[in-house]
Amino acid sequence: MNWVLIKDKSWQSLERNFEWVADMSGVRQDPRHHAEGDVAVHTQMVLDALQNSVEFEALSESAKEILWTAALLHDVEKRSTTVLEFDGSITSKGHAKKGEYTTRQILYELGAPVQMREQIAALVRHHGLPLWVMEKRDPQKAVIESSLRGGSTQLALLAKADVLGRTCNDQQDLLERIDFFEALCREQQCWFTPRYFETGLARFDYFRKDDSSVDYIPFDDYKNDVIMLSGLPGMGKDFFITRNYPGMTVISLDEIRRKNKIKPDDAAGNGWVIQQAKEHARILLRRSEPFIFNATNITKQMRSIWIDLFTTYKARVKLLYMEVPYQQWLQQNRDRDHPVPEKVIQRMLQKLEVPLSYEAQTVEWIF
Missing domain, CATH: 1.10.3210 (Hypothetical protein af1432)
Incomplete structure (x- = not known):
């Protein structure tokens, strides 16, 4: 129905x-x-x-x-x-x-x-x-x-x-x-159906560059893969990684905060957390090593900052957006080892921008 x-x-x-x-x-x-x-x-x-x-x-x-x-x-x-x-x-x-x-x-x-x-x-x-x-x-x-x-x-x-x-x-x-x-x-061939792109990279390149041609098919010279997660707290990102990518290197903003006892609402501390994550990422990117970047990444602006970093080092980005039904989400957050106050996640929901198909070379919704 x-x-x-x-x-x-x-x-x-x-x-x-x-x-x-x-x-x-x-x-x-x-x-x-x-x-x-x-x-x-x-x-x-x-x-x-x-x-x-x-x-x-x-x-x-x-x-x-x-x-x-x-x-x-x-x-x-x-x-x-x-x-x-x-x-x-x-x-x-x-x-x-x-x-x-x-x-x-x-x-x-x-x-x-x-x-x-x-x-x-x-x-x-x-x-x-x-x-x-x-x-x-x-x-x-x-x-x-x-x-x-x-x-x-x-x-x-x-x-x-x-x-x-x-x-x-x-x-x-x-x-x-x-x-x-x-x-x-x-x-522009997008009246009855969405505009067709030959590859995900072609779509990504067109929207990323101001002077790009819609028909241009760029050469794929990317060296390694970065899996970038996106989703509100409590959507099950950690469980997803454990189940699907055991043993793969993970850069997690939450993990850096917890290890260094930095609270989520500590603005100065969070700035330091992001810098630590960027430095770790650069090390892996220079080595052309694949890794997972695990953070909420709920706004397009925040995602673009990280994607720009990854692609500068010729990393191919696979952006995975995770979501579960509303009541399940609230319960999963309550059941976490480190639950986020519901007032906070509700404010985050009000800012949520679900990833669009052209934000990375590959974009998938998992729900």
Whole structure:
């Protein structure tokens, strides 16, 4: 049976069951772009526009649920980002980015399948891209990235519903922008399917370098392998290593902390821990020895720092993201020899960025 957010999709049911839906009521929008009213009114109009579209009706039940849920959540964080500017305008800068994190947390707690959850989160994050793609520094790379995450056709359907679900004077212009987005996606061969790359290294190289060609296939001259783990505390990374890689050298930030009696919230101490890990890694990299790097690595920025280090020494990185269901995760953390306070791991969950397919030469999700 396909996962659904909720069976009763009436607005009254949504407000009654989800606090974050109720929060949409009263969140103001700039009348120049949203003369229809607040976020609650707009979201209902978007859902209606989506469900009444011919394209939506042609989708599978699973695909419908993904798009419907993304439409429901696309403006979920206007509640926390909306401000009245000095000139009288109303803005909500950053609501899509913050909405991605909120969507991930909500759907993880509700038990949505990982792939489904991440596609919805990506649609929320990029829902404005079809309207503003030409304002991106690299429009080509932006549409290719969106195709690898939420899907280009799905994103265009969401954007179209977002435009039709509002009252504004430039509606026709916005719809034409979506048509241009489609044309750009077709040109980049990522409209119906994600953009194809010959190898994982080609995909990694394209997104890592500003001046790389999407069709370039780099020569694989990497010397050794680094297995890099990613996952919240309590996901079972240590057990996974013991079971699958017995005897392999492991660099573990937690182990360095424990050996040196450094607390996780000691900022200065953690800086020293990272330096120790980097030096150990450099020694192994110079020898071209394979090893495992075990840390939470829950943000793209943090992962990129380590991946840049490893690849500088010509190491091939295999990035493994680990996840278990929400309640199991909480219990596993409690059962650890060194459990992390639940308030801390909940804050970490709010910052989680699940690794994307192009962050390393190989990226796998283990769940």
